[in-house]
Amino acid sequence: MKLYTRPLYAPDTSIGKPRDPSMTTSATTPKFVARDVKVYYGDKPALHGIDIDILDKSVTAFIGPSGCGKSTFLRCLNRMNDTIPSARVEGTILLDGEDLNDRKVDPVVLRARVGMVFQKPNPFPKTIYENVAYGPKIHGLATSKEEMDHIVESSLKKASLWNEVSDRLHQQGTGLSGGQQQRLVIARAIAVGPEVILMDEPCSALDPIATAKIEELIDELRQQFCIVIVTHSMAQAARVSQKTAFFHLGNLVEVGNTEDIFTNPKDQRTQDYITGRFG
């Protein structure tokens, strides 16, 4: 599937699944292949050449101290850095083999394929239903009210929120608890049928129980999506991810199986960071 030619939405089957059966991927197929990715804010380099393969159908965690470039790199994956005038991105990032910085790529279409969830839940000041229906509406994914109802319901179900809100879909999304709002935002991202979900500190504003629900949700979603999560909580990275990448001062220091990174990291800087030894 080309990034700039989006097929019509097929409501019954397509949410969160690759639309083209020939594109069926597994946890060993790289979804993203990034090579020598450099980002500058003005003259200031923020990333010094990142090489990483991010696997499909699995969770990759980016860890590292503040200012290490992990969020900057995450934002490269759906061209969110385009919105920062001073930011300049070099290098190549392939999504399913296609360069996502290609001039022909429509960033709006790209961001529907590569959804994003932020640190603070940011539902629109609209009803729960409208929050979820907003994306499918602007992308023209539903042709009837029934189709839209179906998208909203299945998205909320995938985000494990349906049971809690099915009787108040037309109340304000902002009236939900923080954890519910975050799951609403995830449902909103799922509604446009993405293949990748990027999460930037999705649990840092949540209590431990809401955090556990999101982590459980992440574990379910990875059956269908490629998930990349930035987190300051090492314990969370250890709990939810299969791969962990450690960033430091704009470099990707080490990437590997999460279990190996947390029991036997190869690089001294990784070791110092995850054991709490950075001064």
Add this chain to the structure above:
Amino acid sequence: MNPHTVKTYGEELDQLSAEVILMGGLAEAQVADAVEAVARRDVALAQSVIQRDQRLDELEKDIERKAIRLIALRQPMASDLRKTVSAMKIATSLERTGDLAKNIAKRSLVISESEPMSGLTRSIERMGKLVSSRLRDVLDAYKGSKLDIAQAVWSSDTEVDEHYNAMFRELLTYMMGDPRTISACTHVLFMAKNLERIGDHATNMAEHIHYEVTGEDYMNERPKLTTMEP
């Protein structure tokens, strides 16, 4: 390695290692004293070994408590996690070592009542010295995270096994020659077996040290004598 940003966390890890080293010193002394009690037919020393074993039991429990507390409160990662886990495992090995030393001391009380068998007790003494030196080496390796020493202890286990096999044959000869010595000889045989087991614990500890330092398990099969006596 850099110090921990949270100082008390670093101190707790250091305390844990310090306690393992303390326990190791005591266990080593227990083995040496137990063997000396056999060699010198020293009843008082044997009784003191038996009494002092309780201290090792307490230390093991304390190390375990501290390690569990660290895991629960600090969530140690990477080398800290390996250090915590290996402290717990080494403490268990040392506690078992203490039990075996205590058992040697108890048996020495029994054989001190029979006729002296100087040839046999000298063999026990030699084997005891060998095992004690392996214990001392492995604890040095633990103290200084010295992989080469741990590796040397790990590869030298066959020497202890050979000693044990030689003693087994020696004891058989004694018992066949004079059946009145069977009771005492059996005790001596168990002492030798205990020393051989202590040697195995030293090998175990060398493996834990290797894991703690490198994060890798031993890949090779342990060196073992193929013709092992029971």
